[in-house]
Amino acid sequence: MTFATLGLIEPLLRALETLGYQTPTPVQAQAIPAVLAGRDLMAAAQTGTGKTAGFAVPLLQLLTMEGPKVAANSARALILCPTRELAEQVHASVAEYAQNLPLTTYAVYGGVSINPQMMKLRKGVDILVATPGRLIDLFRQNALKLNQLQTLVLDEADRMLDLGFSEELANIYRMLPKKRQTLLFSATFSDDIRQLAGQMLNDPLSIEVSPRNVAANTVKQWVVPVDKKRKPELFVHLMRKGRWKQVLVFAKTRNGVDALVDKLQGLGINADGIHGDKPQATRQRALDRFKSSDVQILVATDVAARGLDIEDLPLVVNFDLPIVAEDYIHRIGRTGRAGNTGEAISLVCADEVNMLSAIEMLTRQTLARHMEQDFEPEHRVPDTDASGQVVKKPKKPKKPKSSGGGGKRNLGKWVDSGEVAPAEPSIKPVRKVPVFNTGPRKKK
Numbered sequence: 371m372t373f374a375t376l377g378l379i380e381p382l383l384r385a386l387e388t389l390g391y392q393t394p395t396p397v398q399a400q401a402i403p404a405v406l407a408g409r410d411l412m413a414a415a416q417t418g419t420g421k422t423a424g425f426a427v428p429l430l431q432l433l434t435m436e437g438p439k440v441a442a443n444s445a446r447a448l449i450l451c452p453t454r455e456l457a458e459q460v461h462a463s464v465a466e467y468a469q470n471l472p473l474t475t476y477a478v479y480g481g482v483s484i485n486p487q488m489m490k491l492r493k494g495v496d497i498l499v500a501t502p503g504r505l506i507d508l509f510r511q512n513a514l515k516l517n518q519l520q521t522l523v524l525d526e527a528d529r530m531l532d533l534g535f536s537e538e539l540a541n542i543y544r545m546l547p548k549k550r551q552t553l554l555f556s557a558t559f560s561d562d563i564r565q566l567a568g569q570m571l572n573d574p575l576s577i578e579v580s581p582r583n584v585a586a587n588t589v590k591q592w593v594v595p596v597d598k599k600r601k602p603e604l605f606v607h608l609m610r611k612g613r614w615k616q617v618l619v620f621a622k623t624r625n626g627v628d629a630l631v632d633k634l635q636g637l638g639i640n641a642d643g644i645h646g647d648k649p650q651a652t653r654q655r656a657l658d659r660f661k662s663s664d665v666q667i668l669v670a671t672d673v674a675a676r677g678l679d680i681e682d683l684p685l686v687v688n689f690d691l692p693i694v695a696e697d698y699i700h701r702i703g704r705t706g707r708a709g710n711t712g713e714a715i716s717l718v719c720a721d722e723v724n725m726l727s728a729i730e731m732l733t734r735q736t737l738a739r740h741m742e743q744d745f746e747p748e749h750r751v752p753d754t755d756a757s758g759q760v761v762k763k764p765k766k767p768k769k770p771k772s773s774g775g776g777g778k779r780n781l782g783k784w785v786d787s788g789e790v791a792p793a794e795p796s797i798k799p800v801r802k803v804p805v806f807n808t809g810p811r812k813k814k
């Protein structure tokens with residue numbers, strides 16, 4: 371199959387050729403014809419498998435071929451993203467795909483001055499990429515009207531529909547025309563979100579090009595059990611031992627990010643951090659410098675978990691496990707993209723066993739454990755598997771110390787290996803979802 375056989379017009383084919391896209395990825399092969407046919411979509415595909423082009427390319431074609439010229443202070447298509455960095459990245463991709471078309475594109479997000487954005491919107495833009503908060507501000511200040519909107523895309527749709535964004539999304543829905551095309555794209559969809567999403571769509575086509583909620587199979591994953599207080603030391607040890615060149619590290623909290631960055635920088639390691647408390651320009655600069663390999667270690671909260679495309683990133687480290695199991699899939703999906711291989715290592719302490727269990731259950735695999743010599747935890751991480759069982763072994767009575775010395779012994783490397791047969795999840799997904807009334811939908 372080629373992009374030409376999917377019915378794309380020549381200016382788009384030329385742009386894709388310039389970008390070196392030779393054949394459509396599976397999600398593109400299914401999504402492009404469906405979007406061109408005007409269908410509503412719910413599309414699930416693994417991280418890094420070309421979802422952006424899957425919605426943006428056919429959208430550009432529809433906007434070129436159909437509909438009126440964009441009016442002042444209006445947008446004809448809206449792509450909503452959960453983070454500013456992702457909005458910036460998606461917009462950069464859209465602009466590349468649109469390079470030979472007479473369409474205008476723009477991205478708006480918070481943390482930067484609103485005035486230039488208001489100015490830019492005066493003439494209207496064909497495709498607007500936005501984070502929800504800033505979009506609402508612009509709408510309320512009459513800088514943006516949405517009555518011309520033909521298509522709404524929710525990128526990282528399950529994140530956009532969960533509790534954190536529910537109020538903003540409900541507000542945005544009230545601003546949109548009822549008659550429109552709606553496209554939802556994500557690597558993860560919980561059952562609750564699928565149900566909610568189903569209510570928002572009109573006769574949707576569901577595309578699933580891989581089993582649900584799995585990480586790209588190009589990512590080799592394992593876990594290193596360790597005591598919580600020794601995580602920084604273990605990280606530095608592994609980094610030196612493995613001669614890590616470029617690593618994206620996820621920590622749970624903003625303070626956790628700052629503390630690890632300080633520690634690494636104190637050791638003369640080229641590290642930077644990114645989290646929601648930092649000014650937007652600092653965030654974007656840290657990310658850009660990491661992408662261009664000017665920064666070796668980027669430590670981030672889950673603000674960097676979704677969608678970011680860092681070319682050839684070899685390694686993701688979970689310094690802490692994510693609270694929400696789905697975020698694990700997105701975090702490790704920053705590596706192993708576009709068919710490349712990658713590695714994801716999680717440093718797991720006894721406190722995190724329930725999170726580990728939830729991740730294994732969601733992804734239907736038991737993660738291999740690798741005990742690192744001299745870092746064996748005093749607080750044992752109980753055994754887990756994909757069934758959601760946490761096996762707490764009774765404590766062994768202490769042996770009397772022998773006089774023959776010997777000390778701690780390394781138990782060898784792989785203490786639990788490989789993937790096990792898929793098991794059906796037995797508990798509910800971790801993330802709760804909101805229920806908001808999307809109102810009756812008019813038939814198109």
Ligand code: AMP
Nearest residue numbers: 391393394395418419420421422679708
């Ligand atoms: P995405 O999942 O949209 O972030 O895309 C992941 C990466 O794959 C990006 O670097 C894209 O530029 C690249 N990509 C997307 N589609 C194709 C394709 N058909 N051929 C080659 N590379 C692609």
